[in-house]
Amino acid sequence: xxxxxxxxxxxxxxxxxxxxxxxxxxxxxxxxxxxxxxxxxxxxxxxxxxxxxxxxxxxxxxxxxxxxxxxxxxxxxxxxxxxxxxxxxxxxxxxxxxxxxxxxxxxxxxxxxxxxxxxxxxxxxxxxxxxxxxxxxxxxxxxxxxxxxxxxxxxxxxxxxxxxxxxxxxxxxxxxxxxxxxxxxxxxxxxxxxxxxxxxxxxxxxxxxxxxxxxxxxxxxxxxxxxxxxxxxxxxxx
Amino acid sequence: xxxxxxxxxxxxxxxxxxxxxxxxxxxxxxxxxxxxxxxxxxxxxxxxxxxxxxxxxxxxxxxxxxxxxxxxxxxxxxxxxxxxxxxxxxxxxxxxxxxxxxxxxxxxxxxxxxxxxxxxxxxxxxxxxxxxxxxxxxxxxxxxxxxxxxxxxxxxxxxxxxxxxxxxxxxxxxxxxxxxxxxxxxxxxxxxxxxxxxxxxxxxxxxxxxxxxxxxxxxxxxxxxxxxxxxxxxxxxxxxxxxxxxx
Amino acid sequence: xxxxxxxxxxxxxxxxxxxxxxxxxxxxxxxxxxxxxxxxxxxxxxxxxxxxxxxxxxxxxxxxxxxxxxxxxxxxxxxxxxxxxxxxxxxxxxxxxxxxxxxxxxxxxxxxxxxxxxxxxxxxxxxxxxxxxxxxxxxxxxxxxxxxxxxxxxxxxxxxxxxxxxxxxxxxxxxxxxxxxxxxxxxxxxxxxxxxxxxxxxxxxxxxxxxxxxxxxxxxxxxx
Numbered sequence: 033x034x035x036x037x038x039x040x041x042x043x044x045x046x047x048x049x050x051x052x053x054x055x056x057x058x059x060x061x062x063x064x065x066x067x068x069x070x071x072x073x074x075x076x077x078x079x080x081x082x083x084x085x086x087x088x089x090x091x092x093x094x095x096x097x098x099x100x101x102x103x104x105x106x107x108x109x110x111x112x113x114x115x116x117x118x119x120x121x122x123x124x125x126x127x128x129x130x131x132x133x134x135x136x137x138x139x140x141x142x143x144x145x146x147x148x149x150x151x152x153x154x155x156x157x158x159x160x161x162x163x164x165x166x167x168x169x170x171x172x173x174x175x176x177x178x179x180x181x182x183x184x185x186x187x188x189x190x191x192x193x194x195x196x197x198x199x200x201x202x203x204x205x206x207x208x209x210x211x212x213x214x215x216x217x218x219x220x221x222x223x224x225x226x227x228x229x230x231x232x233x234x235x236x237x238x239x240x241x242x243x244x245x246x247x248x249x250x251x252x253x254x255x256x257x258x259x260x261x262x263x264x265x266x267x268x269x270x
Numbered sequence: 271x272x273x274x275x276x277x278x279x280x281x282x283x284x285x286x287x288x289x290x291x292x293x294x295x296x297x298x299x300x301x302x303x304x305x306x307x308x309x310x311x312x313x314x315x316x317x318x319x320x321x322x323x324x325x326x327x328x329x330x331x332x333x334x335x336x337x338x339x340x341x342x343x344x345x346x347x348x349x350x351x352x353x354x355x356x357x358x359x360x361x362x363x364x365x366x367x368x369x370x371x372x373x374x375x376x377x378x379x380x381x382x383x384x385x386x387x388x389x390x391x392x393x394x395x396x397x398x399x400x401x402x403x404x405x406x407x408x409x410x411x412x413x414x415x416x417x418x419x420x421x422x423x424x425x426x427x428x429x430x431x432x433x434x435x436x437x438x439x440x441x442x443x444x445x446x447x448x449x450x451x452x453x454x455x456x457x458x459x460x461x462x463x464x465x466x467x468x469x470x471x472x473x474x475x476x477x478x479x480x481x482x483x484x485x486x487x488x489x490x491x492x493x494x495x496x497x498x499x500x501x502x503x504x505x506x507x508x509x510x511x512x513x514x515x516x517x
Numbered sequence: 518x519x520x521x522x523x524x525x526x527x528x529x530x531x532x533x534x535x536x537x538x539x540x541x542x543x544x545x546x547x548x549x550x551x552x553x554x555x556x557x558x559x560x561x562x563x564x565x566x567x568x569x570x571x572x573x574x575x576x577x578x579x580x581x582x583x584x585x586x587x588x589x590x591x592x593x594x595x596x597x598x599x600x601x602x603x604x605x606x607x608x609x610x611x612x613x614x615x616x617x618x619x620x621x622x623x624x625x626x627x628x629x630x631x632x633x634x635x636x637x638x639x640x641x642x643x644x645x646x647x648x649x650x651x652x653x654x655x656x657x658x659x660x661x662x663x664x665x666x667x668x669x670x671x672x673x674x675x676x677x678x679x680x681x682x683x684x685x686x687x688x689x690x691x692x693x694x695x696x697x698x699x700x701x702x703x704x705x706x707x708x709x710x711x712x713x714x715x716x717x718x719x720x721x722x723x724x725x726x727x728x729x730x731x732x733x734x735x736x737x738x739x740x741x
Contacts, residue, residue: 099678099723100716101685104696108712115709168362168421171323172376172428173351182375186366205580212689219583232590240587244578 046225046235053221054242060138060207060217065200067143072150076158079151090151097148103209105145110137110213138210145206146199153195158184160191190261197254201247208243218242274337276301276432276463277322282331284317291317292328293488301431304458305465306474306495309484310510315467318484319434322465323354336431355425359437361417363409369396369420370405373427381428388427395423399453415446419453426457433457435466469514475499483507518710525702532698533718539687539694540680543616547623547680548673554624555631569628576625582686584622589614589690615687623680627673634669635661667740674730678723685719695719 079090097105114132121130161184169179211220222235229235277299284292291314299305307315320326321333324340324347333340335350364372373392377383383391396402399419409417418438425433435454439447451473458464458477468474474481474495481498483491483506491498491507502508522529557569576584592599592608599605607613638661646656688697699715 095724096720099682099720101682101696101719103685103688104699104712104716104719108709108716111709111712164358164360164362165364167325168356168358168364169376170325171351171354171356172424173348173380174376175348175380178379182379183364187364208580208582209686211582219580219586223586226590231594232586233592233594236583236587236591240579240583243580243583244575247578248574 046221046229049221049225050218050239053216053218056135056215057204057207057217058246060135060142060210060215061200061203064139064142064146064203067139068146068150068199068203069196071143071147072154075147075151076154079155094148094151097145102141102145102206103212106138106141106209106213109141109144110134113137113140134210134213134215137213138207138215142203142206142210146203149202150196150199153192153199154188156195157188157191161187193254193258193261197250197258200254201250204246204250205243273301275299275334276303276336277465278332278334279318280332280334282321282328282333284314284321284326284328291487292321293486295331295489297482297489297492299432299463299465302461302463304463304477304479305482306478306480307465307467307482307484308469308471308474308510309490310513312486313484314487315484316436319356319436319465319467322432322434323351323356325356352428353431354434355428355430355432356434357418357421357425357436357438359440361409361414361421361441363417363421363424365409368406368408369401369412369423372409372420373424376424377427392423392427395426396420398426398456399423413446414442415449418442418446418450422450422453422457432463432465435464435468437467437469439468439470471499471514483510485510518713521702521706521708521710522714525698528693528698528702529695529714529718532693532695533722535693535697536681536684536695537722539612539616539619539684539692540677543619543623543684544627544673544677544680546616547620547627550620550624551627551631554628555635558628558632559635573625573628576621577629581618581622581683582689585615585618585686585690588618588621611687611690611692615684615690615692619680619683619687622683623676626676626679630669630672630676631665633672634665637668638664663740667737670737671730671734674734677730678726681723681726682719 075090075093078086078093081087081090110132114130117132118130165183165187166179169183174183207217208219211217211223214220218239222239225235226232275298277297279295279297282292282295283290295318307318309315317326321328321340322335327342328340336353338346338350338353340346340350363369364375367375370389370392373396374385374388377388377391378385381388393402393405396405399422401416401419401423404412404416404420409420412420422433422438438454439450442450447470451470454464454466454473455477466473466478478495480492481495482489483498483502483504485506491502491504493502498507499511502511554569554572557565558573561569579587588608589611592614596605596609599608607617642660642664646660651660684694685696687694688700691697693701695715695718699711703709703711
């Protein structure tokens with residue numbers, strides 16, 4: 033059938049380009065996730081800090097990045113960063129050109145948005161671990177750093193798993209937005225394929241199926257992991 | 271020769287915002303003394319002992335622990351915490367570590383003790399609370415009473431000068447209460463300075479040197495157990511005793 | 518930046534209206550579509566349940582942007598067939614295609630919310646209904662439905678806000694909502710301030726909706 037020729041690998045088919053696009057999608061998501069998680073912790077700590085300025089900053093941060101559409105955040109970040117860095121470089125090396133990689137712009141803007149939601153995952157997970165654990169560590173003389181690494185964190189990630197698992201899925205889908213600033217991830221490649229082949233249904237249908245598969249795989253893996261991790265934890269008497 | 275007090279409160283005051291939760295607390299605890307703090311809920315008794323290891327901060331007055339005055343400097347706080355052990359109502363054992371690991375964590379990471387030595391000391395104290403057979407068990411595999419005994423061993427491992435107990439048996443079912451109280455009585459016999467917030471009046475009568483009765487943030491009466499339980503000098507103390515004895 | 522707003526104020530207002538109306542409409546229609554699906558997910562077994570699961574996983578599993586492209590450009594490929602079926606008037610219009618994509622997307626999420634609100638009603642409530650010998654209909658209408666409604670309200674409210682943000686993607690299939698107007702004005706002025714004006718619009722809109730939602734939720738919190 034004609035359609036299979038379209039999707040084949042090699043010169044006539046778009047199969048290999050789509051595969052590379054899928055790779056870019058996954059690379060973007062995988063690179064963004066650790067940043068987003070670390071930022072989530074930082075934003076949470078800002079929101080519970082004893083400095084008023086940090087608390088206000090944390091609140092402002094989450095309000096802004098939860099209220100603005102992701103695509104607007106992406107465009108503002110992309111063009112503004114371009115403008116600022118371009119201006120900085122111009123003042124040092126006049127006439128030089130510089131453009132931000134859309135991959136980096138996508139990574140940063142997605143991290144910012146995801147961490148706004150992630151900070152609440154952190155808050156809930158810390159609440160589930162409970163203050164008593166930290167107090168016990170304190171009264172035994174453990175420094176806050178050791179207490180966090182050895183006592184809180186091992187208990188925390190079990191509670192944070194569902195929340196961050198869902199954010200991962202959101203991240204996977206949001207990578208498609210970066211196609212708007214011409215990153216050659218899956219959606220963008222499909223768009224390119226369509227301009228020459230004029231078969232939008234085939235290609236968009238295909239990538240829709242691919243995304244659904246990715247999401248379903250992630251969700252299943254998450255559920256399995258949750259089940260395994262919660263296996264040893266039965267409710268003890270309090 | 272009179273040795274300096276283990277703990278000394280001088281006109282200590284604490285506020286939660288506008289709420290005056292500890293009012294002009296004056297109390298001296300001698301070395302080796304066993305104090306039971308009791309009172310109605312909200313009287314500030316937990317807050318009082320939590321000030322001793324800086325889980326709560328005081329706003330005015332002085333708190334001196336083992337001749338070291340408590341203040342905001344991290345090194346002072348750490349030095350005092352090194353000498354004070356605490357047992358919590360909800361045990362607060364680390365659920366992801368075994369009983370043995372619970373005990374050795376602080377020794378290895380704060381005292382920088384070599385793991386072998388830490389393990390040895392931990393097993394000694396676990397044996398003292400009769401939990402050495404359970405060293406490899408996780409908290410979820412232990413009953414409440416067993417968990418609390420491990421928690422006591424965990425605090426003893428750092429070899430404190432003072433042991434604080436914040437309602438250690440309030441979250442236990444009746445069978446477990448006595449096993450924990452027995453361990454605490456053993457400790458008392460061994461000469462440990464202890465401050466215990468508890469409702470267990472039988473324990474207070476048997477073990478305490480002095481009973482401190484608190485109400486609404488102030489110390490109302492301090493007396494030895496016999497006097498306190500049979501002829502309290504204040505009306506509020508009498509009322510409190512009436513309520514808990516008529517149970 | 519203020520003149521960027523004033524100079525194009527009728528375009529901004531048009532965009533704002535379109536964003537508000539499309540998000541509200543899609544959430545409401547999505548709710549009606551989601552109701553039966555949510556019920557089926559919660560109660561039914563067999564092929565009907567599998568269909569519901571497939572629907573939910575399909576439209577939650579793909580990015581909204583891809584769904585929009587699929588409906589607008591994808592179905593656009595079949596213009597002759599659709600003309601023959603008399604449906605071309607729908608699928609050639611970006612507005613309708615966008616609405617369809619939004620409704621498909623939000624109905625899948627809302628179906629899960631409805632399912633969740635039904636499933637998490639504690640068994641003690643159900644046992645009490647049985648003990649009091651209530652008929653299934655009375656139990657449902659007088660007890661379960663109000664409780665489920667109170668439980669579902671916060672996440673549904675959140676879904677409304679997510680829809681407001683989602684409408685921004687319509688700009689990419691050339692609908693002139695808030696984001697669409699912003700892109701056009703940007704292409705004319707090349708002034709980055711245009712996007713900041715759009716951002717302020719969204720902030721105000723979302724915060725206003727959130728404020729209202731908190732007040733409404735507060736009334737029903739005790740019922741959850």
